[in-house]
Amino acid sequence: MEISLSGQTLAFLEAILYGALLGAVYDVFKVSRLLFKNKVLVFFEDVVFLLICTVVTFSFLLRVSDGQVRFFIIFGEIIGFILYYFSLSLLVNKIVKGIFKVIWAIFGFLYKLFLRPIGKIFFLFMEIICKIIKKPWILAKKIAISLKFRLKIGHGIMYNNKIRKAGRHKIKKREKG
16 A cells, blocks of 8 residues: 555654653653662563563554555654654653652651651660660679689589499409409
């Protein structure tokens, strides 16, 4: 099917619009990259973005030129993407980063207001418990050390040494007799 010159011009302008829309879709994926910095997620986002671009371009080619690949349509999508990326995308990125800064500021304020005092109370409580437990613990350590010390001193005076000597003496008597 042949497309007239005016039809080609309209298709080219529509392709520029589709390219800009694909640029907006790319910005959506870029926002998720700002939130989640994960290389595996980035890979899958790229694959999904390429699939979206493929489906949009193929359906547009089917509608405009009965599925025949027209390079001016692909060129129009690329131009539309580039125009969006270097104009509106910069504005959208600044707005999104500003929104994230506001959200982080709100979370920081809520953290300082609620969670930090609770954490300080918890650590103060743990300090008190540690002080209470520390005195009996130190006493138990001293007792354990003194018990070990006594066992080490008395290990040479064991009654087993006398029994062993007596046992050897009895064995020697049996062998002789």
